[in-house]
Amino acid sequence: xQAYLPILKNSQLFSGVSDDEILxxxxxxxxxxxxxxxxxxxFHEGEYVSDILVMLKGEAHVQSIDYWGNRxxxxxxxxxxxxxxxxxxxxxxxxxxxxxxAQKSVVAFFDVRxxxxxxxxxxxxxxxxxxxxxxxxxxxxxxxxxxxxxMSGRTTRAKxxxxxxxxxxxxxxxEFTIPxxxxxxADYLSVDRSAMSxxxxxxxxxxxxxxxxxxxKLLLHSENQ
Numbered sequence: 001x002q003a004y005l006p007i008l009k010n011s012q013l014f015s016g017v018s019d020d021e022i023l024x025x026x027x028x029x030x031x032x033x034x035x036x037x038x039x040x041x042x043f044h045e046g047e048y049v050s051d052i053l054v055m056l057k058g059e060a061h062v063q064s065i066d067y068w069g070n071r072x073x074x075x076x077x078x079x080x081x082x083x084x085x086x087x088x089x090x091x092x093x094x095x096x097x098x099x100x101x102a103q104k105s106v107v108a109f110f111d112v113r114x115x116x117x118x119x120x121x122x123x124x125x126x127x128x129x130x131x132x133x134x135x136x137x138x139x140x141x142x143x144x145x146x147x148x149x150x151m152s153g154r155t156t157r158a159k160x161x162x163x164x165x166x167x168x169x170x171x172x173x174x175e176f177t178i179p180x181x182x183x184x185x186a187d188y189l190s191v192d193r194s195a196m197s198x199x200x201x202x203x204x205x206x207x208x209x210x211x212x213x214x215x216x217k218l219l220l221h222s223e224n225q
Contacts, residue, residue: 001026001031001032001033001056001108002023004033004056004057004106004108005019005022005023007054007056007057007079007080008022008054008056008108009022010080011054011080011081011082012080012081012082012132012135012136012139013052013054013082013110013129013132013133013136014129014132015128015132015135016128016132017125017128017129018125021125022125025125025126025129028114028126029110029111029114029115029129030109030110030111030114031108031109031110032108032109033056033106033107033108033109034106034107034109035104035105035106035107036058036060036101036104036105036106036107037101037104038101038102038103038104039100039101040100040101040105041098041099041100041101042060042099042100042101042105042107043084043095043098043099044095044098045064045094045095045096045097045098046094046095047094047095048087048093048094048095049084049087049088049092049095049112050088050111050112050113051088051109051110051111051112052082052085052088052109052110052111052112052115052133053082053083053084053085053107053108053109053110054080054081054082054083054107054108054110055077055078055079055080055081055082055083055105055106055107055108056079056105056106056107056108057079057104057105057106058079058101058102058103058104058105058106059076059077059078059079059101059102059103059105059179060076060077060083060099060100060101060102060105060107061073061075061076061077061099061100061102061184062074062075062076062077062083062084062097062098062099063097063098063099063100063187064096064097064098065098071187072187072188072190073180073184073187073188074097074147074188075143075147076102076179076180076188077099078179082133082136083099084099085112085133085136085137085140086137086140088112115129115130115133116130116133146166149162149166150162150163150166150189151189151190156189156191156192156195156196156199157199157202157203159189159191160189160196160199160200160203163185163188163189164178164209164216164218165218167216168218174217174218174219174220175215175216175217175218176215176216177214177215177216178214178216179214180214181213181214182196182197185214207219
């Protein structure tokens with residue numbers, strides 16, 4: 001795991017913790033790694049989570065599939081991201097979603113009981129990790145609120161405008177690249193892919209935006225109707 005030390009240092013879980021401090025904690029936290037190929041299910045619906053997870057390499061999608069096989073992407077997990085921490089509490093119950101590797105991925109597992117229980121030495125950096133975990137949960141709640149705002153749009157266009165506007169704010173620019181392909185974006189916004197693609201073309205033709213694959217440029221002089 002030492003090879004991924006730069007990723008861990010830049011992750012939410014170990015923010016503010018030095019390289020040497022992280023290395024000294026790995027054994028204390030019961031750290032271990034697993035490798036997943038593209039398409040592998042990292043966690044299945046119905047499983048229980050007892051570890052804090054950090055994506056060391058690759059990407060995964062947190063998703064749900066209904067009775068008829070329709071997929072909804074709830075979240076994207078990128079390199080350095082922590083995920084499923086909300087399901088580590090004793091009363092969280094079984095997962096109601098799947099986590100699938102979108103590409104070959106390496107995931108670090110940390111025993112949640114060891115993470116939230118400081119060692120006998122009560123080391124400063126362990127306390128920082130617990131604090132970082134609380135902050136990460138707060139940030140996840142903010143992201144959930146943002147997704148709910150996108151989903152509250154009554155039309156496909158309204159959902160697209162909400163999502164693309166949020167991406168523009170995140171990048172502090174009207175030009176940006178989104179982390180989804182067309183199907184993944186449709187699944188994330190819970191809309192039909194064909195209808196979404198048609199709406200994007202209408203928005204482009206009306207001068208609202210330009211796009212090529214997952215690269216977008218929003219135009220201020222457009223009609224927003």
